[in-house]
Amino acid sequence: MQKSETPSLSDKQARSRGRPRAFDREAALAVATRLFWTKGFEATSIADLTEAMKIGSPSLYAAFGSKEGLYAEALDYYKANFDAFVWDNFFAAGTAREAIKAFLLDSAAALTGTVADIPCGCMMTLSAVGSEGHAELGDLVRTGRAVTLDRLTARLDRAVAEGEIPASTDVHALARFVQSVQNGMSILARDNVCCAELKSVADVAMLGWDKYTNPGERAPG
Numbered sequence: 313m314q315k316s317e318t319p320s321l322s323d324k325q326a327r328s329r330g331r332p333r334a335f336d337r338e339a340a341l342a343v344a345t346r347l348f349w350t351k352g353f354e355a356t357s358i359a360d361l362t363e364a365m366k367i368g369s370p371s372l373y374a375a376f377g378s379k380e381g382l383y384a385e386a387l388d389y390y391k392a393n394f395d396a397f398v399w400d401n402f403f404a405a406g407t408a409r410e411a412i413k414a415f416l417l418d419s420a421a422a423l424t425g426t427v428a429d430i431p432c433g434c435m436m437t438l439s440a441v442g443s444e445g446h447a448e449l450g451d452l453v454r455t456g457r458a459v460t461l462d463r464l465t466a467r468l469d470r471a472v473a474e475g476e477i478p479a480s481t482d483v484h485a486l487a488r489f490v491q492s493v494q495n496g497m498s499i500l501a502r503d504n505v506c507c508a509e510l511k512s513v514a515d516v517a518m519l520g521w522d523k524y525t526n527p528g529e530r531a532p533g
Contacts, residue, residue: 337375340365342393345386349435353383354444380449383441387452390435397422399463408471412464412490412521416514419494423501424510433502437495460491477525486524493517 343364347356358379362369376382401414421427423434436457442450464487471477497510 340367340375341382341385341389344382345389345393345435346431348383348386349390349431349433349438353379353439353441353446353449380446383449384452387436387456391456394422394430394435397427402463402467408467408476409518409521409525411467413514413518415464415490416494416497416517417511419497420507420510420514423498424505424507426507432504434495434498437498438502460494461487464490481525486521489520490517 344361347360347364351360356379358369358372361379361382362372365372367375372382376385398415398418401418402411405411405414418427419434422430423432425432436453439453441453465483468477468481468483468487472479472481472483493513497513500510500513
């Protein structure tokens, strides 16, 4: 008699034994990102992560390698899914002034959770992994923060080339100023400063922009 090719229940159990339960990796990564964003790397435990992601620790390590590996992927997830809230109007703006204003006003909305149900503040700005002794993760965060300066500098260089702002403008200093304002807004947002207050900060920053980029209005020295 030919042996049946249909596996028995015991065969199925034997084949599946030891395999991690299937899970939605993207959904799990979204949950982990939010947790890291809210609590920070050091304060987020493996137990916190597995409970929130609804997976066991073996599945977490199998999928991401380590807590550090998961955090690195969370940073990528953050950039891929939340950058647009702050940068879309910046890139679409016709002038550098409009771009900077959009960047700051959109930051005020995004950082306070106004545009989406997201934690307050910027995950990249608020991250302290480097000072917590995780050098490689600290390098990743610093690289991510540097993107903001690079984008601002590139837009200001273009503004100089197009004659929108004077050729004598210290583009690096101006880009750092705008970046510093946004970083400060992020910290204030984590302290529950409201969107309206941060938009007022943006308005004042734009007054500084106008003063600095208009040679006739600059104060001596």
